[in-house]
Amino acid sequence: MSVITASTTHYLWSLQDVLGQGATASVFKARNKKSAGRGSLYFHTVFEEVASQTGVGIQQQRLMYLGHDLPLEGNMKVVNLPSTSQTQPLILLSSPAGANASLPFREPETSPVPPRFDLVADYSFSKATVGVVHQYKRIVQMLHTHRELLLQGFYTYMMKLHQECREAIHRIAMIAMRLQSCLTAQHRVSKLAPYSSEGPTLANNGQKLQLVHEHLPVYTAGVQDFHNRLERLQIEQAKLADTLANDKSRQRMEMLLQKITAIHQHYRKDRMTGKLAYNDEQIHKFEKIHLSSHIKKVKSVFREECVQRYKELLASTRAWSSTMMEIETRLQDLGSFSTGLLADLEMNEQHQNQALGRVLHTLQSERAEQQPGIAPKDREQMVSRMHHLREEMELLVRELQCNNNIIESLGAVNSSAALDPNPARPSTL
Structure with a gap:
């Protein structure tokens, strides 16, 4: 893993390898972003430097920034890099995953304490x-x-x-x-x-x-x-x-x-x-x-x-x-x-x-084949007549139903009248 630190708005300061092999800092010459048209640093140089320090090949290098993948091309200028810091570094992932290399430090050596008073x-x-x-x-x-x-x-x-x-x-x-x-x-x-x-x-x-x-x-x-x-x-x-x-x-x-x-x-x-x-x-x-x-x-x-x-x-x-x-x-x-x-x-x-x-x-x-010998035009006419006939039948059914309702209502009235004795009516013997 590597971190690229950018300290100001106009200057890209350094690429410092702090998470991979080789704890030494590779400091690139600061480039003024306002005048980056000449002698600018391109990412292919950065990729090569990261590969030499971390052992991660260029094709296996993946960068993340603020939790998202950061796609970079070798022909892109480093001045286009987002502003980074120690708290917002670029994170280098390698694929396939390998053992995280520890920093190559060595414990300092101390001289023995002088035994005599001197x-x-x-x-x-x-x-x-x-x-x-x-x-x-x-x-x-x-x-x-x-x-x-x-x-x-x-x-x-x-x-x-x-x-x-x-x-x-x-x-x-x-x-x-x-x-x-x-x-x-x-x-x-x-x-x-x-x-x-x-x-x-x-x-x-x-x-x-x-x-x-x-x-x-x-x-x-x-x-x-x-x-x-x-x-x-x-x-x-x-x-x-x-x-x-x-x-x-x-x-x-x-x-x-x-x-x-x-x-x-x-x-x-x-x-x-x-x-x-x-x-x-x-x-x-x-x-x-x-x-x-x-x-x-x-x-x-x-x-x-x-x-x-x-x-x-x-x-x-x-x-x-x-x-x-x-x-x-x-x-x-x-x-x-x-x-x-x-x-x-x-x-x-x-x-x-x-x-x-x-x-x-x-x-x-x-269904059409079940009625052979009928021309398409005749079939359409037949279907039309059947629809018309169905409509007439439905109308007839409604009329019959209406008539039945009238008859039933009249029948109910007549039944009530028959049960009610009429004193003016002459009795038959």
């Missing part, structure tokens, strides 16, 4: 020790920066894969909708299959659709498994990021450097004095004991805190790289499969509609 030797030793502790401090800062960028880079990569999981779920939902439409059309066509010669073809097509329907939950479960695995990786990343945020090794190294520097300043005064009084000599010897203790603490902080935690992070990122590359590869395969399946389902739906049209046309033809 102002000149003690002063020289303290001076050399200050320089060595400065080296320790720089390496500690470098390892801390590397840990920050590794955690930031993998977090960005995890978020990118989370987004790809959501997109995969969306594609599966689209497939489910299209599949449901195909199954509905298949059901309509299958009802007409006995009247068509396409029965075997329709049955085979229905089996394929049913197979897709059965496997669709498997795809969803697979993407959900990817999501869960990424969640677990993100929890691990968050714990390591919290550990890094609470890491006080740089502050402790700075405090030890200040104490060692203070002893060195004292030894400098002692050397300039030349001959010390008894009490000053005892203080000098006592500070040498402190100096030796501080050196041991510097080594302890470096080995047990900085280097150990750095190695633990590298071990975690190696496992993350393998898992995330596997997830990304399978998501890419699923994306290609989903695209092809959607196209197949769309074509299948078109074929179903065409088959339905052919079946209906066949049925109409068979």
Whole structure:
């Protein structure tokens, strides 16, 4: 991985390899963006430099910026690069994933503590020790920066894969909708299959659709498994990021450097004095004991805190790289499969509609063949007469129904009148 830092609006400062092999900075000459027409730096030079420092081939280099892929061409000018910083670096991904190379650092060597009381030797030793502790401090800062960028880079990569999981779920939902439409059309066509010669073809097509329907939950479960695995990786990343945020090794190294520097300043005064009084000599010897203790603490902080935690992070990122590359590869395969399946389902739906049209046309033809010898014009006239006759029959039925209603209502009135005795009516014997 690499980070390209751009410090100002008009100047591109450097390409610094802080996450790959070779911790040295390759500083390119600053180019003024306003006058970049002559002698501008092109990306093919950057790609070659990254390849030489990280071992990642040009074809395998993938850049991400702010969580998104950053497509760059070799003939593009570097001045077109978006503004980057330590908090917003370019992240270099390699495919296939390889082991994250650690920074090639080496623990500084310290001279042995002078066994005897000697102002000149003690002063020289303290001076050399200050320089060595400065080296320790720089390496500690470098390892801390590397840990920050590794955690930031993998977090960005995890978020990118989370987004790809959501997109995969969306594609599966689209497939489910299209599949449901195909199954509905298949059901309509299958009802007409006995009247068509396409029965075997329709049955085979229905089996394929049913197979897709059965496997669709498997795809969803697979993407959900990817999501869960990424969640677990993100929890691990968050714990390591919290550990890094609470890491006080740089502050402790700075405090030890200040104490060692203070002893060195004292030894400098002692050397300039030349001959010390008894009490000053005892203080000098006592500070040498402190100096030796501080050196041991510097080594302890470096080995047990900085280097150990750095190695633990590298071990975690190696496992993350393998898992995330596997997830990304399978998501890419699923994306290609989903695209092809959607196209197949769309074509299948078109074929179903065409088959339905052919079946209906066949049925109409068979009905027409049941009345041979009738010309098309006569057939149309006959159909028209039948429609007219049906309308007349419907009108007649409505009239009869209306008459029946009238008769029933009148019958009900007459029945009531018959049951009601009329005193004016003469009785019959």
